[in-house]
Amino acid sequence: THFGFETVPESEKQQRVAGVFSSVAESYDKMNDLMSLGIHRLWKDYFISSLNPGATNPPGQPQRVLDVAGGTGDIAFRMLEHAHIHNGNTNVQVTISDINPDMLAVGRQRSLELPATYQSAISFLEANAEDLPSSVENNSLDLYTVSFGIRNFTNIRAALKEAHRVLKPGGVFACLEFSKVDKYPLFNTVYKQWSFGAIPLIGQLVAGDRDSYQYLVESIERFPSQEEFRDMIKDAGFVVAGKGYEDLTGGVAAIHKGMKP
Ligand code: SAM
Numbered sequence: 001t002h003f004g005f006e007t008v009p010e011s012e013k014q015q016r017v018a019g020v021f022s023s024v025a026e027s028y029d030k031m032n033d034l035m036s037l038g039i040h041r042l043w044k045d046y047f048i049s050s051l052n053p054g055a056t057n058p059p060g061q062p063q064r065v066l067d068v069a070g071g072t073g074d075i076a077f078r079m080l081e082h083a084h085i086h087n088g089n090t091n092v093q094v095t096i097s098d099i100n101p102d103m104l105a106v107g108r109q110r111s112l113e114l115p116a117t118y119q120s121a122i123s124f125l126e127a128n129a130e131d132l133p134s135s136v137e138n139n140s141l142d143l144y145t146v147s148f149g150i151r152n153f154t155n156i157r158a159a160l161k162e163a164h165r166v167l168k169p170g171g172v173f174a175c176l177e178f179s180k181v182d183k184y185p186l187f188n189t190v191y192k193q194w195s196f197g198a199i200p201l202i203g204q205l206v207a208g209d210r211d212s213y214q215y216l217v218e219s220i221e222r223f224p225s226q227e228e229f230r231d232m233i234k235d236a237g238f239v240v241a242g243k244g245y246e247d248l249t250g251g252v253a254a255i256h257k258g259m260k261p
Contacts, residue, residue, distance in 0.1 A: 002170070002172065002259070003050075003051045003052065003053070003142075003143055003172040003174065003257070027206065027207040027209075028071065028072055028103070028106070029072055029074070029106075030206065030207075031202070031203065031206060031207055031213070034202050034206060035199050035202060035213075039249060039252075040148075040253075043176060043248050043249070043253050044074060044075060044078060044147065044176065045078070046248065046255075047075075047145075047147065047174070047176045047255055048075070048078045048079055048082050049082065049086075050246075050255065051079070051143065051145070051172070051174055052082070052086075052087070053065060053079045053080075053082050053083045053087070053089075053092055053143065054082060054083025054084070054086065054087035054088075054089030054091075054092050055086075055087050055089070056087075056089065059087070059088065059089065060088070060089050060090075060091055061089075061091065062091040062092070062093070063083070063089070063091065063092045063093070063142045063143065064092075064093050064095075064140060064141045064142050064143075065079060065092060065093065065094045065095070065141065065142065065143045065144075065145065066094075066095050066097060066136065066141050066143070066144050066145070066166065067079070067094055067095065067096050067097065067145045067146075067147070068097050068098075068129045068144060068145065068146040068149060068159075068163070069097075069098055069099070069129060069146050069147070069148070069149020069150065069152070069153075070096035070097055070098050070104075070107065070147075070149075071096075071098050071100070071103040071104075071106070071107060071149070072103060072106045072107045072110060073096055073106075073107035073108075073110050073111055073122075074147070075145055075147045075176075076094045076096045076107075076122060077110070077111070077114060077118070077122075079092070079094055079145070080092060080094055080114075080118045080121055080122070081118070084117070084118070090117060090121070092121060093121050093123070094121060094122055094123075095122075095123045095124070095125050095136075096122060096123070096124050096125070097124070097125040097126070097127045097129070097132070097136075098125075098126065098127075098149075099126070099127065099128045099129070100126075101126055104124050104126060107124065108124055129146070129149070129150075129153055129159040129162060129163075130153060130154065130155045130158040130159045130162065131158070131162065132162045132165075132166060136166045137166070138165055138166065139166075139167070139168045139169065139171075140166055140168065141166050141167050141168060141171055142167075142168060142171050142172070143167075143171060143172050143174065144163045144166065144167055144171065144172070144173045144174065145174050145175075145176075146159075146163075146174075146175045146176075146177075147175070147176040147177070148176065148177060148178065149177075150175055150177055150223075151177055151178065151219050151220060151222070151223040152219055156224075156229075156232060157232060157235070157236065160173070160232060160233060160235075160236035160238075161236055161237075163236070164236050164237045164238065164260055167260040168260070169260055169261065170259065170260065171259070171260050172257060172258070172259050172260075173233065173238055173256075173257065173258045173259075173260070174255065174256070174257045175229075175233075175255065175256045175257075176253060176254075176255050177223065177229075177253065177254060177256070178220040178223065178252065178253055178254075179223070179225070179226050179229075179245075179247065179251050179252070179253055179254035180225045180226060180251050181250050181251040181252055182225070182251065183247075183250065183251060184250050184251070187250055191252060195217045195220065196217055199213050199214075199216070199217050200213045200214045200217065203216075226245045226247065226251065226254050226256075227245075229245070229254075229256055230243070230244035230245050230256060233256055233258040234258070236258075237260065237261075238258025238259060238260060238261075239258060239259050239261050240256075240257065240258050240259075241257070241259075244256060244257070244258070245257075
C-alpha cells in the first residue's frame with residue numbers, strides 16, 4: 001500500500017478498522033495527555049502505522065515528508081522511528097513546519113534527545129501552512145501530514161491548495177484531526193460535557209490558562225464534519241479512496257487521506 005492509501009471498497013476498509021500556541025507551548029505535551037486521557041498517543045500510533053513511512057519498493061528508497069503544524073515534533077519523530085525500526089529505511093527526510101516559533105523551539109529541544117541518525121533526518125521550517133515558502137518546491141514531497149493542526153488554520157482551503165502544490169503526483173495528503181461524534185448521540189453528550197466542562201478547567205488548573213483551552217474546544221466545534229472536510233480535500237484536487245476518512249474512537253478524531261493524481 002502507498003502510505004496506507006488503498007483504493008479498496010468501503011466495506012473492506014471498515015473491516016480493518018497563533019497566540020494560543022505560544023502560551024501553551026511548554027505545557028502542550030502534558031495537556032495533550034490529560035485532555036485526551038492519553039488516547040492521542042494511540043491515535044498517533046495508528047495514524048503513523050497506517051501511513052507506514054519508509055516502506056518503499058524497492059526497500060530503502062528516499063522519501064520526503066512535510067509535517068505541517070508539526071509543533072513539538074510528535075508526529076515527525078514517530079514517523080522517523082517507524083521508518084527506521086519498522087522498515088529499516090534511513091533515507092526518510094522529515095521537515096517539521098509550524099507557524100509558531102515557540103512550538104518549534106520545543107520541538108527542536110526535544111529532537112536533541114533523539115539518536116543522531118534521526119537528528120540528521122529532521123529539519124525545521126517556520127511557515128504558514130496557507131502560504132508555504134517557495135523553498136518547498138512544487139511536486140517535491142511524497143507525504144504531507146498534518147495532525148491536530150488544520151482546524152486552527154484560518155483558511156483551510158488555501159492550506160489544502162498548498163498541500164496539493166508541494167506533493168508529487170502520487171503523493172499523499174494525510175490529516176489527523178478532532179472530528180464529530182454525531183453518529184453516537186449518547187456518547188456525544190458525554191463527550192461534549194467532557195470537552196466544554198473539564199478541558200477548560202484542566203487548562204486552568206494545570207497550565208494556568210483557561211482561555212487557550214476554551215479556544216481549543218471551540219475550534220473543534222467549529223471544524224467541518226468528516227464528510228464536509230472530505231469534500232474540501234476533493235475540491236483541492238485530491239482523489240480519495242472509499243468514503244475518504246476513517247473515524248477513531250467514534251469520531252472524536254478522524255483520519256482523512258487524499259492522493260494527488
Ligand atoms: N502536530 C502536533 C501534534 O499532533 O501534537 C501539534 C499540533 S498543535 C495542537 C497545532 C499546531 O498548529 C500549533 O503548533 C500551531 O502553532 C500550528 N498552527 C496553527 N496555525 C498554523 C498555520 N496557519 N500554519 C502552520 N501551523 C499552524
